Amino acid sequence: MNRPRSAELFARAKRVLPGGVSSPVRAFRAVGGCPVFFASGQGAYVTDVDGRDYLDFVGSWGPLILGHAHPEVVEVVQRTAADGMTFGAPHRNEIELAERITTICPGAEVVRFTSSGTEATMSAIRLARGVTGRNRIVKFAGCYHGHSDGLLVEAGSGAATFGQPSSLGVPADIAALTTVLPLDDEAAFRDLMARNGEQIAAVILEPMPANHGLLLQRRAWLTALREETRRCGALLIFDEVISGFRIALGGAAELYEIEPDLSTFGKIIGGGMPVGAFAGPAAHFAQLAPDGGIYHAGTLSGNPVAMAAGAATLEVLERDRVHEQLELLGARLEAGMQELVQRFPIGFERQGSVFWIRFGSGPAPRRADQVGDGDGAHGRFFHACLEQGVYLAPSAYEVGFLSQAHREQDVDEALAVFANALARVF
Ligand SMILES: Cc1ncc(COP(=O)(O)O)c(C=O)c1O
Structure with a gap:
């Protein structure tokens, strides 16, 4: 055409x-x-x-x-932008969006904003490593968590593999810290955790994998992840960048009634503006800068216009x-x-x-x-x-x-x- x-x-x-x-x-x-x-x-x-x-x-x-x-989102964006696009300083809009997220999402006591989903997952992994003092992470073949080095890794075959980078430019040494497992395979997961569980900082997955087709998971499998990570002291990260506020107001955590240790968000919480977030227990986030030694920052993190668009979107989702x-x-x-x-x-x-x-x-x-x-x-x-x-x-x-x-x-x-x-x- x-x-x-x-x-x-x-x-x-x-x-x-x-x-x-x-x-x-x-x-x-x-x-x-x-x-x-x-x-x-x-x-x-x-x-x-x-x-x-x-x-x-x-x-x-x-x-x-x-x-x-959407007229309400457009209106609030225009009104907020007219008062100044960004200050690089704290703003009431980020409190308002964080209050909504913490009220809605299971396990989210506090929230740190980023400008994309990639930054959210990357920073959640750093937080998990800092909190546990461990380096290795586990992800699942077919799950996408953005394009940061350690997460741009896929499985070779169905068996547990040490990560092979999916992109040129990702050092093999970094990819080697990521173990990739098949989804929906309790035996492979339990086996890995039995052997190496005490080295694993975090297990990250899309609880509703939607980046390799839509691979709907069994609740029993998600529950096995929850139990095993808890047993081994690894943090379970639900990457809800797609599923958050989408498949239920409280995302997959609400739908499957499973509370992760950390959650990552993006997409809907920005109402069309560039936003991401990671959230979880206040005790973990007490170790994030400025309170603690795990660093995360962003010039446009918590941008007032983006926060307003996200808050307006969540308001309509709940109200209507x-x-x-x-x-x-x-x-x-x-x-x-x-x-x-x-x-x-x-x-x-x-x-x-x-x-x-x-x-x-x-x-x-x-x-x-x-x-x-x-x-x-x-x-x-x-x-x-x-x-x-x-x-x-x-x-x-x-x-x-x-x-x-x-x-x-x-x-x-x-x-x-x-x-x-x-x-x-x-
Ligand atoms: C589940 C999931 N996590 C993370 C990301 C990365 O988000 P962004 O593209 O905002 O960096 C995406 C992007 O599609 C995603 O689907």
Whole structure:
């Protein structure tokens, strides 16, 4: 399809931005073609620079649970910015957002703000290392925690492996401190903890892994992690950058009724502005600077405008009982998708307003190594949807998001587009 203005901007971008983008998946390498440059977004819709409208299921990769340009969020951003964008000094807005987070999230007594999810997980790991006096960490294959060195490590095979860097530029010595295990494997986890548990500072995971497809976990498995980490004195970190305030107001910790030692947040708590946070017991955070010797800082941490956008978003989520609306909408999408799952070799997974259309049949995967590549079907599906005005994530491994702004008729329209696109793909 012809998008001359996007094509022109992409050519220009490639001259000054590596790959033409500021974050790799935006470059459309997994689906081919030219990325769409957007000019505006309103509710559930985005408009590109060529004037075409799309029903948006990306929602900026998760933050926009209220949809684009929610009037209350926009209003508070404008009002706050007019009073000064940043002071690099304490501000009442960070207290207000922290009070909301600590009231809502299990185990979050205090909160330290960052400017991204990457910084939140990186700093939570440092806190865990400082608190325990241990160096090694455990992560799970398929879980993404941002791009800091020690977390940009994946498993080789299903067996326990010492980390291999997933990126050039990550020193092997740093990756070697990260052990990668398969998800959903109690035996492998218990075995590692029995052998090395007293060396492990932290076990970090996405309690609802949503970066390698949607790998919904068993509560019994999450409970095993909770028990074993406690037994060994390692801190359990729930990375709730996606799941926080999304799959329940109190995130996965509330949904699964499991209290982690530390939680990390991002996306929704910034209401579309760049924000992250890590949270947990006051006793641990007493060891963080300035009270303690574990360092963390940030020029724009707790930025007043971002804090206001986040607080306004959480206010609407609570006040309007948005999660109940989103569950109904998600169930409607799921019911429609079940028909398509019967007709085409696809799967559909969902938790609340997070969904994943999977290319390949068989039972729902719980581990990264159970996810197939779909033989390029996703790329064809993606473009067939885009042509019909539905914007999905340009990667087979990324999930879709519903927002409060999506209406029942949007879901029904999307289902018709999906059916049409699948008929073209298969
Ligand atoms: C679970 C999870 N953790 C951490 C991050 C990193 O957040 P950011 O992209 O804000 O650095 C992401 C980003 O998608 C994520 O999904």
